[in-house]
Amino acid sequence: GAGVSQSPSNKVTEKGKDVELRCDPISGHTALYWYRQSLGQGLEFLIYFQGNSAPDKSGLPSDRFSAERTGGSVSTLTIQRTQQEDSAVYLCASSTRTGEETQYFGPGTRLLVL
Amino acid sequence: GNSVTQMEGPVTLSEEAFLTINCTYTATGYPSLFWYVQYPGEGLQLLLKATKADDKGSNKGFEATYRKETTSFHLEKGSVQVSDSAVYFCALRRNDYKLSFGAGTTVTVRA
Numbered sequence: 761g762a763g764v765s766q767s768p769s770n771k772v773t774e775k776g777k778d779v780e781l782r783c784d785p786i787s788g789h790t791a792l793y794w795y796r797q798s799l800g801q802g803l804e805f806l807i808y809f810q811g812n813s814a815p816d817k818s819g820l821p822s823d824r825f826s827a828e829r830t831g832g833s834v835s836t837l838t839i840q841r842t843q844q845e846d847s848a849v850y851l852c853a854s855s856t857r858t859g860e861e862t863q864y865f866g867p868g869t870r871l872l873v874l
Numbered sequence: 875g876n877s878v879t880q881m882e883g884p885v886t887l888s889e890e891a892f893l894t895i896n897c898t899y900t901a902t903g904y905p906s907l908f909w910y911v912q913y914p915g916e917g918l919q920l921l922l923k924a925t926k927a928d929d930k931g932s933n934k935g936f937e938a939t940y941r942k943e944t945t946s947f948h949l950e951k952g953s954v955q956v957s958d959s960a961v962y963f964c965a966l967r968r969n970d971y972k973l974s975f976g977a978g979t980t981v982t983v984r985a
Contacts, residue, residue, distance in 0.1 A: 764917070791971065803963065803975035810971075819972070851918065855971075863973065865910075865918035 762786065764866035766852050772872045773842055781837040781869045785854030792835050793855075793863060794827060798848035806850075809835060810857070842873045876901045880964045880976035887954055887983050895949040895979050897938075897964035905966040907931075907940055907947040908973070912961045921949075921962070954983045 765784045773779050785792050794806040805819040809829045820826070824842075829835040839846055849868040855861040881896040899905065909921040909931070922931030927942035936951045947964060964976040 793971070793973075795973070802977045803965075803973075805972045805974075808971055816971075853918075862920050862923070863971075864920075867917040 764852055764854050764864055766850075766866040766869050768869060769867065770870045770872075772874065774874055775844060776841055778838065778840045779842055779871065781839075781850050781871070783835045783837070783852030783854075783866060785833065785835070785852070786864055788856065789854035789864075790832065790857055791855045791861070791863075792829060793853040794835070794837050795851040795853065795865075796821075796848045797851055797868070801848075803851070806837070839871075842871075844873050847871055847873045876905065876966055876968055876974045878964050878966055878974055878976040880962075880979055882977070882979065884980040884982060887981070889955060889983055889985055890953045891983075893949075893951045893954045893958070893981065895962055895964075895981070897947045897949065897976060899945050899947065899964075899966050901945075901966055901968055901974075903968060904942075905968045907938070908965040908967070909936070909938055909947070909949050910963040910965060910975075912963065912978075914960070918963065954981075956983045956985050959983045 767782045790811045792809040797803045807827045808816040824840045827837045851868045853863040853865045855863045877900045906925045908923045910918045911921045922933040924931040924940035930939045938949045961978045963978045965973045
């Protein structure tokens, strides 16, 4: 079946602009995760959604970052007033549920802030 | 807190050579351990995993054994191929859902 998809695959924006990154998880997966892969920080957890529970936002680096998940499926990560240090690959993953389940990753969105 | 340390790359090998990528971890309790692989232009894929001490994960000729006494999960393959060229990430997950990743090791296999 189809894997996790993300769009856009690449995004170039100017400092100060807002960007939205989209993730379509695997159908039927109730858990959704966002990670960030950057040169200086490696791969780091950002946010986690599970069903209708309140998301775990503990990994978001600042209040310029937010995410939502509509209808328990598609998720959007929004970065407001982008800064150059936001340049990174943003990865989305999903799993059937939390705990011991394997997380399946999408191809990522490569964000470059000029 | 949880952390993963893996050997720095890049690693360059010839085909059929033996590959080892060292990975050690720091965590309280009994984390699950993973190796993920990222092939050029593709997303992260789970390569193998182990969920308890002495478990051996294996896939595509790769193996890694969960060593609690040395807090290690080294990745090995006896005979690499050009198609194994990728970035390899060691990761752990404690009793929640967050994966903590190592910095990644870039492996290049030459024909």
